[in-house]
Amino acid sequence: MSVNELLNLTIAKSQHCQRNWDLSKNIPQEDIDTLKTAVSKCPAKQNRSFYKVAFIQNRKLIENIHKTTDSFVVQWEPRLSTTNPQTLANLLVVFMRNRNYDELARTEAEAALGIIDGKDGSINYSAKVDEDRAIGIAAGYLNITAHLLGYKTGFYDAQHNNDSLCNMLDGEVLLALGIGFEDTSRNRREHHEKPYFKFPTYNKVIEIKDIN
Amino acid sequence: MPKRQLYSFIFNEQQLDPYTAMSLVGSKVNSIKNVIAPNMLDGNITEEGDPSLSSDGLTLNVERIWSDTAYNELMSVTTIQEIIDHINALDFVSVQNYEFIDV
Numbered sequence: 001m002s003v004n005e006l007l008n009l010t011i012a013k014s015q016h017c018q019r020n021w022d023l024s025k026n027i028p029q030e031d032i033d034t035l036k037t038a039v040s041k042c043p044a045k046q047n048r049s050f051y052k053v054a055f056i057q058n059r060k061l062i063e064n065i066h067k068t069t070d071s072f073v074v075q076w077e078p079r080l081s082t083t084n085p086q087t088l089a090n091l092l093v094v095f096m097r098n099r100n101y102d103e104l105a106r107t108e109a110e111a112a113l114g115i116i117d118g119k120d121g122s123i124n125y126s127a128k129v130d131e132d133r134a135i136g137i138a139a140g141y142l143n144i145t146a147h148l149l150g151y152k153t154g155f156y157d158a159q160h161n162n163d164s165l166c167n168m169l170d171g172e173v174l175l176a177l178g179i180g181f182e183d184t185s186r187n188r189r190e191h192h193e194k195p196y197f198k199f200p201t202y203n204k205v206i207e208i209k210d211i212n
Numbered sequence: 213m214p215k216r217q218l219y220s221f222i223f224n225e226q227q228l229d230p231y232t233a234m235s236l237v238g239s240k241v242n243s244i245k246n247v248i249a250p251n252m253l254d255g256n257i258t259e260e261g262d263p264s265l266s267s268d269g270l271t272l273n274v275e276r277i278w279s280d281t282a283y284n285e286l287m288s289v290t291t292i293q294e295i296i297d298h299i300n301a302l303d304f305v306s307v308q309n310y311e312f313i314d315v
Contacts, residue, residue, distance in 0.1 A: 075249035082253060187262075196255030200231035 018152035020192040022181040038145040039138045050134035052098035071160035085192035086154020089178030096171035152182040214315040215283045217276045220308040226269035233272045243290040256282035
């Protein structure tokens with residue numbers, strides 16, 4: 001298989017969420033370190049810090065986080081839902097808001113509003129856009145790096161019960177990614193704790209235009 | 213006795229994926245939807261393999277196992293023929309096959 005074929009295959013697999021895990025295995029520290037490189041050496045606007053990241057392997061904490069994720073809705077009215085078991089992975093990586101207010105202004109908004117308000121996404125919309133993009137890029141780097149290392153992954157948007165998550169992690173939680181070993185005996189869509197329930201999966205169409 | 217549910221629907225237009233196609237029909241047939249969702253969560257209805265779409269994206273094939281409880285609940289609110297008639301009355305899809313077989 002050529003490098004391109006391998007990359008195409010890995011990238012395609014990396015889009016799908018893993019819903020169950022083999023928790024008998026441990027991720028080697030060498031791989032953890034590479035995953036940390038992925039979230040810390042990826043591009044960000046003006047190479048600034050927008051987030052901090054928690055790498056969580058403490059099972060008790062992971063299970064407590066998972067309990068807050070009862071947001072996969074299978075019926076709207078009356079509401080019927082289940083949890084997001086991608087958060088039960090061997091490793092749960094959580095992105096949280098983090099700004100350095102000691103920096104000098106580097107954008108027009110920061111110069112006009114001051115460094116604190118200029119970095120506040122509720123006041124300066126472009127600051128929120130920059131933050132979202134920075135986390136999106138970092139999470140993308142993390143996701144593909146994990147797959148290149150042979151792991152499976154699953155994103156969780158971390159908006160449900162967000163206050164509880166923030167209290168647990170002592171930070172403003174913005175996004176989470178479960179990373180770990182797939183349970184090879186199971187369909188990837190089976191709920192980790194409820195093997196009888198399979199999550200649906202959807203396809204997307206991304207329009208790509210060549211302009212030569 | 214548990215039942216194996218087999219159904220095939222034919223769509224007028226190409227569908228993006230099996231679950232979008234299933235949701236499209238399910239959203240129009242409340243009598244089925246309100247039985248399926250809670251029973252899937254409770255494990256009384258389980259998928260057999262993965263639902264599939266034909267290569268042209270027009271034919272959806274689904275196979276599930278229903279417990280006695282789930283099947284009886286469905287039969288308490290509707291009949292197989294009513295389900296088929298309801299789906300055939302939709303303007304974007306028709307039923308090629310819809311059956312329950314004793315497992």
